[in-house]
Amino acid sequence: xxxxxxxxxxxxxxxxxxxxxxxxxxxIKLIELEQRAGGYRLKRFGVRRLESRVAEEESIxxxxxxxxxxxxxxxxxxxxxxxxxxxxSGPSVMVKRIRVSGVKADALDEYLTWxxxxxxxxxxxDIYFDYSILPRPRLASEEFELLLVAAKQQVVESRKxxxxxxxxxxxxxxxxxxxLMKTIMRTRRASRGxxxxxxxxxxxxxxxxxxxxxxxxxxxxxxxxxTSSNLTAVDGAPGEGAASHGSFxxxxxxxxxxxxxxxxxxxxxxxxxxxxxxxxxLDVEKLFLCGGQSNNPRLRSMLHDAxxxxxxxxxxxxxxxxxxxxxxxxxxxxxxxxxAVGLAMHQDNHGEH
Numbered sequence: 001x002x003x004x005x006x007x008x009x010x011x012x013x014x015x016x017x018x019x020x021x022x023x024x025x026x027x028i029k030l031i032e033l034e035q036r037a038g039g040y041r042l043k044r045f046g047v048r049r050l051e052s053r054v055a056e057e058e059s060i061x062x063x064x065x066x067x068x069x070x071x072x073x074x075x076x077x078x079x080x081x082x083x084x085x086x087x088x089s090g091p092s093v094m095v096k097r098i099r100v101s102g103v104k105a106d107a108l109d110e111y112l113t114w115x116x117x118x119x120x121x122x123x124x125x126d127i128y129f130d131y132s133i134l135p136r137p138r139l140a141s142e143e144f145e146l147l148l149v150a151a152k153q154q155v156v157e158s159r160k161x162x163x164x165x166x167x168x169x170x171x172x173x174x175x176x177x178x179x180l181m182k183t184i185m186r187t188r189r190a191s192r193g194x195x196x197x198x199x200x201x202x203x204x205x206x207x208x209x210x211x212x213x214x215x216x217x218x219x220x221x222x223x224x225x226x227t228s229s230n231l232t233a234v235d236g237a238p239g240e241g242a243a244s245h246g247s248f249x250x251x252x253x254x255x256x257x258x259x260x261x262x263x264x265x266x267x268x269x270x271x272x273x274x275x276x277x278x279x280x281x282l283d284v285e286k287l288f289l290c291g292g293q294s295n296n297p298r299l300r301s302m303l304h305d306a307x308x309x310x311x312x313x314x315x316x317x318x319x320x321x322x323x324x325x326x327x328x329x330x331x332x333x334x335x336x337x338x339x340a341v342g343l344a345m346h347q348d349n350h351g352e353h
Contacts, residue, residue: 018033019082019083020033020085020339022337023070026050028048028050029336032045033344040345041320042321042322044079047333067165067166071166071167084172085346086172086173087174087339088156088173093151093155095147095148096120096148097145097148097218098119099144099145099146100146102142102143103144104142105144108131108146112129116129116148120148122150127150129150130149132146156173172343172346177207179340179341180207181209182342182346183342184211184288185211187317192214195210196286196287197211198211198288198290200290200291201289201294205223206221207339208272210272222271264293265299265302265306272309285310287312289312289313294335295335
């Protein structure tokens with residue numbers, strides 16, 4: 001988000017960061033990557049489960065329990081003091097494709113600062129925003145299609161302040177959906193240039209992204225209602241540095257769990273079908289599923305039946321180098337790392353519009 005990035009630009013002159021932090025509604029995921037020629041190597045991956053949705057407390061960013069969990073995880077991973085990339089999601093965030101005409105590229109900043117209210121449902125003084133210029137086939141010379149991102153300033157600043165109070169230095173802020181897209185585009189070579197959807201289903205919400213020709217057609221955050229958020233996940237063993245993550249088994253045959261899964265399926269189906277209505281020539285080839293609920297085979301089967309699209313659990317570490325014993329330890333919790341991996345890769349895009 002442009003105003004914020006300018007404030008933090010000095011921090012980005014440090015050695016390139018490779019640490020991504022994803023604070024979810026039921027777990028924290030922390031990843032450190034090392035970039036190598038042609039790819040990445042995993043250095044650390046830690047997961048810590050939060051007690052009874054600490055991250056949904058009214059004063060989330062001043063929650064002593066959340067701060068304690070973050071501090072413990074950063075200490076376990078030996079990353080306190082590190083610069084990190086973070087993300088936000090939910091109703092305080094907006095991602096939208098817009099078309100702007102009659103404005104030169106070097107005047108887009110000023111134009112959006114003064115005219116952004118026609119695209120953004122928040123007061124401009126209360127938000128951070130950023131944009132990317134999308135490829136523009138068949139557009140006029142002074143016509144641009146933009147991916148516009150906005151987030152409430154209070155949400156971003158409160159999360160930044162909370163982390164600084166425990167000795168962590170956030171230098172980049174992304175949104176969950178775009179971090180997910182970044183992960184799959186950089187770790188699944190076979191998906192480049194293809195059309196697909198990726199969904200991160202968590203305990204109380206999900207991020208839905210539909211991608212075509214390496215560009216997002218839609219990025220949507222869905223807050224699950226009380227019934228859907230009672231969907232019981234099938235989580236595995238903890239990741240590295242995540243001794244308190246724990247594991248539990250879903251009762252996938254319970255009526256409550258089935259109703260919750262059905263609601264998740266309806267939300268995803270509605271989103272994908274609305275994109276297909278808008279782009280009738282689009283052929284969504286696959287649906288990738290990650291997050292705590294993606295371990296549920298019945299949910300994957302229901303999505304496949306509803307959409308007629310192959311639905312696969314997404315492993316963000318599949319093409320990231322790591323030792324054999326570390327790969328074995330990752331297998332049970334890899335599905336939780338989709339957003340955090342993309343955040344750890346974020347700095348490669350700094351300066352791009």
